[in-house]
Amino acid sequence: xxxxxxxxxxxxxxxxxxxxxxxxxxxxxxxxxxxxxxxxxxxxxxxxxxxxxxxxxxxxxxxxxxxxxxxxxxxxxxxxxxxxxxxxxxxxxxxxxxxxxxxxxxxxxxxxxxxxxxxxxxxxxxxxxxxxxxxxxxxxxxxxxxxxxxxxxxxxxxxxxxxxxxxxxxxxxxxxxxxxxxxxxxxxxxxxxxxxxxxxxxxxxxxxxxxxxxxxxxxxxxxxxxxxxxxxxxxxxxxxxxxxxxxxxxxxxxxxxxxxxxxxxxxxx
Amino acid sequence: xxxxxxxxxxxxxxxxxxxxxxxxxxxxxxxxxxxxxxxxxxxxxxxxxxxxxxxxxxxxxxxxxxxxxxxxxxxxxxxxxxxxxxxxxxxxxxxxxxxxxxxxxxxxxxxxxxxxxxxxxxxxxxxxxxxxxxxxxxxxxxxxxxxxxxxxxxxxxxxxxxxxxxxxxxxxxxxxxxxxxxxxxxxxxxxxxxxxxxxxxxxxxxxxxxxxxxxxxxxxxxxxxxxxxxxxxxxxxxxxxxxxxxxxxxxxxxxxxxxxxxxxxxxxxxxxxxxxxxxxxxxxxxxxxxxxxxxxxxxxxxxxxxxxxxxxxxxxxxxxxxxxxxxxxxxxxxxxxxxxxxxxxxxxxxxxxxxxxxxxxxxxxxxxxxxxxxxxxxxxxxxxxxxxxxxxxxxxxxxxxxx
Numbered sequence: 197x198x199x200x201x202x203x204x205x206x207x208x209x210x211x212x213x214x215x216x217x218x219x220x221x222x223x224x225x226x227x228x229x230x231x232x233x234x235x236x237x238x239x240x241x242x243x244x245x246x247x248x249x250x251x252x253x254x255x256x257x258x259x260x261x262x263x264x265x266x267x268x269x270x271x272x273x274x275x276x277x278x279x280x281x282x283x284x285x286x287x288x289x290x291x292x293x294x295x296x297x298x299x300x301x302x303x304x305x306x307x308x309x310x311x312x313x314x315x316x317x318x319x320x321x322x323x324x325x326x327x328x329x330x331x332x333x334x335x336x337x338x339x340x341x342x343x344x345x346x347x348x349x350x351x352x353x354x355x356x357x358x359x360x361x362x363x364x365x366x367x368x369x370x371x372x373x374x375x376x377x378x379x380x381x382x383x384x385x386x387x388x389x390x391x392x393x394x395x396x397x398x399x400x401x402x403x404x405x406x407x408x409x410x411x412x413x414x415x416x417x418x419x420x421x422x423x424x425x426x427x428x429x430x431x432x433x434x435x436x437x438x439x440x441x442x443x444x445x446x447x448x449x450x451x452x453x454x455x456x457x458x459x460x461x462x463x464x465x
Numbered sequence: 466x467x468x469x470x471x472x473x474x475x476x477x478x479x480x481x482x483x484x485x486x487x488x489x490x491x492x493x494x495x496x497x498x499x500x501x502x503x504x505x506x507x508x509x510x511x512x513x514x515x516x517x518x519x520x521x522x523x524x525x526x527x528x529x530x531x532x533x534x535x536x537x538x539x540x541x542x543x544x545x546x547x548x549x550x551x552x553x554x555x556x557x558x559x560x561x562x563x564x565x566x567x568x569x570x571x572x573x574x575x576x577x578x579x580x581x582x583x584x585x586x587x588x589x590x591x592x593x594x595x596x597x598x599x600x601x602x603x604x605x606x607x608x609x610x611x612x613x614x615x616x617x618x619x620x621x622x623x624x625x626x627x628x629x630x631x632x633x634x635x636x637x638x639x640x641x642x643x644x645x646x647x648x649x650x651x652x653x654x655x656x657x658x659x660x661x662x663x664x665x666x667x668x669x670x671x672x673x674x675x676x677x678x679x680x681x682x683x684x685x686x687x688x689x690x691x692x693x694x695x696x697x698x699x700x701x702x703x704x705x706x707x708x709x710x711x712x713x714x715x716x717x718x719x720x721x722x723x724x725x726x727x728x729x730x731x732x733x734x735x736x737x738x739x740x741x742x743x744x745x746x747x748x749x750x751x752x753x754x755x756x757x758x759x760x761x762x763x764x765x766x767x768x769x770x771x772x773x774x775x776x777x778x779x780x781x782x783x784x785x786x787x788x789x790x791x792x793x794x795x796x797x798x799x800x801x802x803x804x805x806x807x808x809x810x811x812x813x814x815x816x817x818x819x820x821x822x823x824x825x826x827x828x829x830x831x832x833x834x835x836x837x838x839x840x841x842x843x844x845x846x847x848x849x850x851x852x853x854x855x856x857x858x859x860x861x862x863x864x865x866x867x868x
Binding site: 332345348 | 506507511512514516517574575577580581584586588589594595660664665666667816817
């Protein structure tokens with residue numbers, strides 16, 4: 197009894213210390229590897245940098261429903277036949293005249309898809325745009341279920357077909373996504389990022405601007421930085437009445453819609 | 466302690482036939498699963514409009530129906546009702562198989578099965594589904610530890626005394642495991658409901674009551690499945706696997722919980738649909754008087770909740786096994802119907818009241834044969850392991866053999 201007066205013998209202490217040390221090293225290595233594999237450096241709660249505030253403005257009064265934006269998007273982003281990052285809907289009910297409503301990803305500030313993704317495969321970039329990490333996505337499709345705008349598409353099958361929209365509507369600029377992951381409109385971040393690196397101005401210089409904006413024959417779509425008071429988007433939003441889709445949900449979308457000219461029995465979308 | 470191999474001939478034939486049937490179903494499931502892995506989810510009837518379907522219903526149902534494991538274990542080891550031990554043992558065994566079934570179904574349902582471990586490594590702690598994934602894996606581990614000592618009762622382990630000694634040490638930790646199981650289950654049984662409950666885009670789901678309804682229905686239907694299984698095994702064997710009085714006591718509890726569930730469901734429906742709530746009212750109408758009304762009122766509400774609640778309580782007074790069996794099995798069917806209706810009605814409702822901003826039609830969904838084959842195969846495989854376990858493990862064949 198008297199031989200053991202301390203809580204731990206030296207041997208026990210060394211053993212315990214080794215165990216704790218090894219455990220800490222394993223956990224540390226795990227965190228390191230995980231950090232290296234994860235693109236989502238930003239948190240899941242909106243932008244961490246306010247250098248830019250990218251928004252898209254779509255003029256419902258101007259859009260003629262020609263679908264060029266969809267074609268250019270499908271060519272540029274090399275989407276599979278069943279996938280349409282930018283869909284155009286006919287709306288005969290909301291306004292006095294029929295309008296066409298183009299629906300890209302809203303890049304919500306409070307994005308339900310970012311909140312629900314179990315593995316953080318969809319995340320907010322530092323500039324606040326909602327991006328996908330195709331290497332993390334497990335294809336559970338919870339984000340599709342949670343997106344209030346139906347903007348997300350799943351790759352149900354392999355896409356080995358030639359792109360029917362290319363090269364007529366543009367050259368594929370990004371890698372095809374594998375079967376089994378979810379994808380959506382990126383606001384052509386590959387153009388924004390490369391453009392900024394080369395001193396271009398997204399929304400003004402075509403090489404740094406989303407394909408759907410460039411192609412629009414009636415200039416119904418504008419893209420730009422809301423932080424810049426002289427940008428086209430800032431001026432448009434200051435001058436004219438606009439709405440966002442499902443503002444009631446509190447998602448704070450980055451896509452604004454200019455209302456068509458006021459007519460009779462107009463109701464808000 | 467030799468196992469009895471001399472069953473009467475007809476019973477033996479039936480047993481072998483049953484095992485053969487379940488093996489065939491399991492093989493069908495495995496074969497179809499390999500086909501789905503090879504071809505991709507395009508061979509299902511799932512779509513961008515209805516991305517979740519039959520397989521999610523299998524997940525949700527098997528997890529809820531495994532709820533008997535945590536609830537009865539908590540009654541035995543935390544509330545100290547020792548009498549319930551045989552029931553808890555059966556529920557834990559069935560529960561482990563239920564969670565195994567859920568994990569298998571999840572594996573086939575995700576687009577990238579090769580990344581099944583991602584939720585364990587890449588955490589989004591804001592995601593209900595992440596929390597559910599972690600809890601399911603951890604709780605499956607707890608259930609496996611709980612089942613391990615039952616498996617080592619088999620004479621095969623006479624030759625492996627060290628394994629059996631390890632199992633005995635684990636068995637001593639049963640109260641700790643029951644406590645862990647209670648914790649994990651309280652978390653994920655409810656957050657499975659919250660998986661739907663947090664989806665603001667779908668008003669029929671977006672209610673704070675979803676997690677509560679999910680866990681309360683699991684606490685009712687989980688033990689009901691334990692009763693059903695115990696009755697069937699007892700009848701086939703001609704000797705009760707769980708004492709009759711225990712089954713009737715569990716029936717009383719399950720019946721009461723089912724009444725509580727019905728009460729919560731009633732006020733949830735009343736308060737949640739008072740006046741017109743955009744899109745929630747439309748979805749509710751699909752359930753109560755639309756295309757799903759017949760199935761909703763019959764399988765889920767009347768046959769699946771009201772009648773089982775009455776029958777379970779009635780059986781507890783009359784001590785008759787007929788009412789007990791019908792009541793408990795109808796409660797199981799009611800729970801499956803609830804998870805199916807909840808999933809499908811939420812997905813087939815448009816995302817906004819403006820027809821222009823969503824898909825033009827309410828999409829419909831009928832599972833493809835591939836989905837049925839995999840689901841039936843997984844259920845067949847689970848029943849196969851259950852049958853063999855209950856038949857051959859001494860833990861489920863007590864006393865009269867050795868004495």
